[in-house]
Amino acid sequence: MHRHEGHAACHADADDMLARAEAVCRERGLQFTPLRRDVLEAVAESGKAQGAYDIAERLSAPGKRVAPVSVYRALDFLMEQGLVHRIASRNAFIPCAHGHAPGEGVIFLICRSCGGVDEASSVEVEGGLGRTLERAGFTPVHSILEVEGDCGACRERMQAP
Amino acid sequence: MHRHEGHAACHADADDMLARAEAVCRERGLQFTPLRRDVLEAVAESGKAQGAYDIAERLSAPGKRVAPVSVYRALDFLMEQGLVHRIASRNAFIPCAHGHAPGEGVIFLICRSCGGVDEASSVEVEGGLGRTLERAGFTPVHSILEVEGDCGACRERMQAP
DNA sequence: GGCGGCGGTGATACACTGTAACAAACCCGC
DNA sequence: GCGGGTTTGTTACAGTGTATCACCGCCGCC
Numbered sequence: 001m002h003r004h005e006g007h008a009a010c011h012a013d014a015d016d017m018l019a020r021a022e023a024v025c026r027e028r029g030l031q032f033t034p035l036r037r038d039v040l041e042a043v044a045e046s047g048k049a050q051g052a053y054d055i056a057e058r059l060s061a062p063g064k065r066v067a068p069v070s071v072y073r074a075l076d077f078l079m080e081q082g083l084v085h086r087i088a089s090r091n092a093f094i095p096c097a098h099g100h101a102p103g104e105g106v107i108f109l110i111c112r113s114c115g116g117v118d119e120a121s122s123v124e125v126e127g128g129l130g131r132t133l134e135r136a137g138f139t140p141v142h143s144i145l146e147v148e149g150d151c152g153a154c155r156e157r158m159q160a161p
Numbered sequence: 162m163h164r165h166e167g168h169a170a171c172h173a174d175a176d177d178m179l180a181r182a183e184a185v186c187r188e189r190g191l192q193f194t195p196l197r198r199d200v201l202e203a204v205a206e207s208g209k210a211q212g213a214y215d216i217a218e219r220l221s222a223p224g225k226r227v228a229p230v231s232v233y234r235a236l237d238f239l240m241e242q243g244l245v246h247r248i249a250s251r252n253a254f255i256p257c258a259h260g261h262a263p264g265e266g267v268i269f270l271i272c273r274s275c276g277g278v279d280e281a282s283s284v285e286v287e288g289g290l291g292r293t294l295e296r297a298g299f300t301p302v303h304s305i306l307e308v309e310g311d312c313g314a315c316r317e318r319m320q321a322p
Numbered sequence: 323g324g325c326g327g328c329g330g331t332g333a334t335a336c337a338c339t340g341t342a343a344c345a346a347a348c349c350c351g352c
Numbered sequence: 353g354c355g356g357g358t359t360t361g362t363t364a365c366a367g368t369g370t371a372t373c374a375c376c377g378c379c380g381c382c
Contacts, residue, residue, distance in 0.1 A: 228361070
């Protein structure tokens with residue numbers, strides 16, 4: 001689950017997300033269309049990573065079908081604007097919990113029992129990674145770091161049922 | 162990065178891989194079947210990450226078709242034995258270049274221009290990641306760290322064509 | 323007002339990735 | 353040879369992502 005202790009305030013709730021997204025788009029002269037809004041809201045509302053098809057289904061209502069391809073386009077847009085992240089190991093998407101410094105590395109903490117995804121960052125990891133890449137003569141363009149395991153809340157729940 | 166200077170000798174060649182795989186299997190009482198051998202060879206021969214369907218096609222000959230599902234099973238086996246890695250960001254597979262210490266984190270360096278994948282590791286990154294996870298109250302089960310960028314060889318090639 | 327371009331959306335089709343289920347073949351110890 | 357586990361073949365299918373074309377709405381321009 002998200003908004004876990006240790007991180008109580010770390011996830012902006014859906015309203016904040018939407019407000020931030022609207023501000024970002026206005027600032028950059030981009031359109032924050034209803035579809036994009038809906039997709040972002042769908043991603044932000046559920047605490048866990050959502051597949052594109054899940055989102056499409058969630059947004060579809062009898063009489064108004066939202067095709068996955070539309071969702072993908074909206075997600076591409078949202079990712080370009082840094083409002084949404086993709087979890088490669090899950091083929092799923094989560095809202096970006098907080099504005100990152102541009103280029104800052106993000107660590108995704110994926111709970112295998114509740115499916116919630118938390119974000120962390122570490123200058124230590126980042127520095128070490130940079131030095132490692134440099135030693136290897138490798139110029140990074142972007143990197144993904146995803147950790148699967150058990151979040152604190154789930155671990156407690158398992159110990160004291 | 163281990164053995165990898167330009168790129169020429171950077172991939173343990175297929176023969177070494179096969180010999181090591183056979184030894185590992187014998188040691189663990191597992192079968193190193195012809196199919197598994199062929200799949201590992203296909204992964205090891207090409208210097209770059211291979212999709213499961215690419216492998217299937219590569220192993221298929223007129224009259225003898227290898228179905229993707231068979232390739233997946235062989236890959237699952239090879240991954241369990243630590244002989245092959247999966248690149249989540251590419252849905253592709255590479256041979257494990259060298260035996261890792263069990264549980265040791267691996268960093269994948271994926272060249273976006275030549276498609277080659279190199280492996281690196283760093284106690285510094287690993288330590289920092291461990292401390293970050295601990296601070297977050299998160300118990301890791303396994304993690305993936307993949308960096309996309311330009312390898313040294315390709316960067317040189319681009320500068321001086 | 324008409325016209326053309328441009329970005330966004332809808333819709334269909336398709337390619338790629340991965341898994342389930344079942345049957346047949348194989349191997350090994352008894 | 354027989355029984356039981358493992359491996360492979362085969363088919364079908366679920367899930368993920370992209371290509372293509374048509375249409376719409378908007379804005380600037382003539």
